[in-house]
Amino acid sequence: MGLGAGALLALVLVPLAAPGVELVPGAAGDPDPPGWLLGPFGDGFGLGGGAYLALLYVAFVAYLGVAWAAPGLGRRLVWSLFGFGLVLFALAPPLLSLDVFSYISYGSLQVEGLNPYEVAPEAIAANEAAARVDDFSDAVSVYGPVFSLISYPLAGLGVPAALWAMKGLAALSALGLVALSAKLATARGISAERVVALVGLNPIVLVHGVGGAHNDVLMALGMVATGWLLVTSRPVVAGVAVTAAVAVKAAGALIAPFALLGARSAGSRGRFLAGALVGAFAVALVALAVYGTAAVEALDVLGSSQERISRYSVPATLARATGLDVETVRAAAIVAFLGLVAIWLWRVGRGADPLRGAAWAALGLLLATAYMTPWYLLWALPLAAISRDRALVALMLAFSAFQLVNSIPL
Numbered sequence: 001m002g003l004g005a006g007a008l009l010a011l012v013l014v015p016l017a018a019p020g021v022e023l024v025p026g027a028a029g030d031p032d033p034p035g036w037l038l039g040p041f042g043d044g045f046g047l048g049g050g051a052y053l054a055l056l057y058v059a060f061v062a063y064l065g066v067a068w069a070a071p072g073l074g075r076r077l078v079w080s081l082f083g084f085g086l087v088l089f090a091l092a093p094p095l096l097s098l099d100v101f102s103y104i105s106y107g108s109l110q111v112e113g114l115n116p117y118e119v120a121p122e123a124i125a126a127n128e129a130a131a132r133v134d135d136f137s138d139a140v141s142v143y144g145p146v147f148s149l150i151s152y153p154l155a156g157l158g159v160p161a162a163l164w165a166m167k168g169l170a171a172l173s174a175l176g177l178v179a180l181s182a183k184l185a186t187a188r189g190i191s192a193e194r195v196v197a198l199v200g201l202n203p204i205v206l207v208h209g210v211g212g213a214h215n216d217v218l219m220a221l222g223m224v225a226t227g228w229l230l231v232t233s234r235p236v237v238a239g240v241a242v243t244a245a246v247a248v249k250a251a252g253a254l255i256a257p258f259a260l261l262g263a264r265s266a267g268s269r270g271r272f273l274a275g276a277l278v279g280a281f282a283v284a285l286v287a288l289a290v291y292g293t294a295a296v297e298a299l300d301v302l303g304s305s306q307e308r309i310s311r312y313s314v315p316a317t318l319a320r321a322t323g324l325d326v327e328t329v330r331a332a333a334i335v336a337f338l339g340l341v342a343i344w345l346w347r348v349g350r351g352a353d354p355l356r357g358a359a360w361a362a363l364g365l366l367l368a369t370a371y372m373t374p375w376y377l378l379w380a381l382p383l384a385a386i387s388r389d390r391a392l393v394a395l396m397l398a399f400s401a402f403q404l405v406n407s408i409p410l
Helices: 002-017 035-041 049-073 075-091 099-111 145-155 159-187 192-200 203-210 216-231 235-246 250-262 266-305 314-322 326-349 354-368 374-379 381-385 390-403
Strands: none
Touching: 002 049, 002 075, 002 203, 035 075, 035 159, 049 075, 049 192, 049 203, 049 390, 075 159, 075 192, 075 203, 099 145, 099 159, 145 159, 145 266, 159 192, 159 203, 159 216, 159 381, 192 203, 192 381, 203 216, 203 374, 216 235, 216 250, 216 354, 216 374, 216 381, 235 250, 235 266, 250 266, 250 326, 250 354, 250 374, 314 326, 314 354, 326 354, 354 374, 354 381, 354 390, 374 381, 374 390, 381 390
């Protein structure tokens, strides 16, 4: 079953990586999309949204089969399948999202001597990346200063090179994320092969995380690195790692309180806190010097997201199903999320597994947020995979299946 599922998954990943112009928003509406945008797959298979979604469901079923059988398939086969998918989606055009053009636009603003936390991409509308930023062309950056500093030199290469550099960064981040997740699995006495399959072969990770070049992959790498460094008794560096994750995207802070409580001795907690403070001081110093106090507003990304509602968030779905006002459902979901976090912080403080607690908190946030995009699954999926909690993994997979339709043009 595992071999058959692996073969099916490998087969389906090919058209998913090369669907055609309709699934590449940066090329949509352009009668002659540039070759640098479409990449080596060119016009691809010419798939529409319905066909693409059907293939996503097939890929997800095959993914479940591979994840179930992974320990018996062996390390080489599972890693080869992940490597195949990683290369495919690294070479794919920017799929199903315009976010990568926002990243490049914020870097391009810096190239022009402008502050991305004060000036929006519409200020450089003639730029090839900014011209492709649609809904958020008037929005300043909500990303952390570390990611802004990364985007600056990449944008200086020119938009075509910056696009593929961003794709390469997402692919390398995914490789690091899966490798560290596998190391954590081994250290925690669970199947590394299954964790590689659960994280690296999830169609959402490949299609959106790598294919869409989202910086959530880099942020998730910082979160998992924090867990790995704690497990290997390096609390100071773990504190620095969690700061780096937050400085990419504010959601990286989810793991911080659990990591602090999870350091079992007062000395380890002190060293973790010292590392986090040193990292935060260094980031703040650089951010203030380069961007001024405006960079602080990037920390409000979670709050500002709640001002918007997406169709495939759980609160919006429950509101449609029950006829309740979505604001009422959203408020109840936030209260439930805060209660879940409080319970797990209490449990971790009394000796429970901090990574399991962080995984539940991350999934709780995904279930509670009114604004949900499929690539947000990266906030919780790696932690759930190494949590040693079957119920949590099952819920994570069910939520992944629910998010497959999200962002597909139908």
